[in-house]
Amino acid sequence: MEKGEKIGMEKGLKTVASQMLKKGESIDKISEFTGLAIEDIKKLN
Template sequence: MHDEASLREGEREEGERKGKLEVASKMLAKGMDLESISEFTGISIEELKKVSSSSLMFNCQGFAPWQFFFMIVHVL
């Protein structure tokens, strides 16, 4: 049971992270500053810089920002 509870907790945390990344993606798309996004989402400015620069590359290739963020989550 303990392992099952740990697994559910991990899934919950992953879901929260995906949600935060989706919100951050929308905030970036609206032109919000990194400091505010970091404050609201809890995502570090350094991580947001990596994600924002990479998402620009993906946007140019036809990917929506939220698709890129979900790709990042699976890599992390």
């Protein structure tokens, strides 16, 4: 996977994680589903 693709995928996952947070999902569940680090998800708040 190329660098641009990786950046795009991560951006997409962060968008999904942000939406999940707004819907009240737990940070642990979001991390499990997206593969994002808990620290990164907390920064989205």
